[in-house]
Amino acid sequence: MTRRHASIDVDDHPDRGIPRATGKTTIASDQTLHRRILADIEDKIVSGAWPPGHPLPFEVDLAAHYGVSRMTVNKVMGQLVQGGLIERRKRLGSFVAQPKAQSAVLEIHDIGDEVRSLNLEYGYERLSLSRRRASGDDLAWLADASAGDVLAITGLHLAGGKPFCLEERLINLETVPQAADVDFIAIAPGPWLSSLIPWTTAQHRIQAVPADRREHRLLELTPKDACLVIERRTWNGSGPVTRVTMTYPGNRHVVTADFRPSGS
Template sequence: MSGDTTLHSRILADIEGQIVSGEWPPGHRLPFEVDLAAQYGCSRMTVNKVMAQLVRSGLIERRKKSGSFVAQPKAQSAVLEIHDIKDEVQSLKLAYGYALIARTVRRSDAEDMRRLGLSKGTDVLDITCLHTAGHEPFCLEKRLINLAMVPQAADFEFVEIAPGPWLLAEVPWTSAQHTIQAISADKDAVKLLKLSAHEACLVIERQTWGQGGPVTNVRLTYPGNRHVVTAQFKPGG
């Protein structure tokens, strides 16, 4: 690991720790980038990359000419909890099943780096698996795990246990982001979810971070006519 990468991870972990612990509450102004660079003995560019990652994860916000501040919770945003797919299926009173389709350890490519928000390449675990409900396809899962953050995943087979619950039990996470979109079924979805060509699918993409960097990116593809997403809202304080 290079010096820049080590410093990047250290600064990121330190700031995330201050925010997650509540030491820096919402609205707290972070030290200026030039001051952080002097504190850690690094270039301002390294600090800027850390700040950009914190903005992407929603932990801080930048205000022109004022600096960076711990972000206020956004009342208008839907908060989607990270559910185990097994629980989703069992809530429908159906038998749950899981099958590993493919598992590969490899060096990250440009698309992997984009999905995980990595500035440099690292080893990743690429997993494809299928969840079933009542012996019918329920959800196609395609997941990348950042092995720089979760090296023990490289030795776990994921034959009996799905990666989602394993990660929840193994790695504390500090923040997550969901993206939901409707797409036409690709060839993998057509085959594994037993769909017709170009049938509508619902895709939930989730990025999860821990202290120190991105942990995993997962794309969950559901048949569009068999799945809905529900989010609960509460009025702002």
């Protein structure tokens, strides 16, 4: 127990089910030590008992309080930092972080799975495919990559026989030369790519636009309908891979995002 802000705040629950290093756990939860401690501290922060800016007890004190070694506490603190719940400064200590931006995890699933999970029959229909030299608009995405050929594909995803989403895709043939030999009639570019290009960096832009003529026709919309447009650009270790724009009928489709409270 060094001296400052620390222990007072911990001790207002005098002995909150502290697990012993060796024995069986006293209260509920058969979790590991660091999980229990993590949950306990997260709870203090999320519940507001420790508001933003509040100083946390020092590692040594927490270790003493929970009856564990400093390394265990250190592991917990590391995870709290990674989750953005606290900030730490040498010599000063650790503090509950000011919530900056609300950050949420946006999951973008495979369309086929998404449709099937609604108990609808999934279908895909390729509308067009062309190979061309990268030009104008494409170059902004390809950036510095030496402008080679790209594959442009448009297709329609169907749910229960009805149009679900319009896909306009560009594949960089410099990075994914194998795509040149695929006709994308039987398989949509999305699943094909994701089985080939294992992991990526991506950027998303989500926008609402009024439906234009082509979208009225393809998505069977009325003139006033709005569309949700999700643009995704994807990179790879070796350069730009693909760019898609997915156009959904706005009132039929919703993107959901869940906030992740760090200790997921």
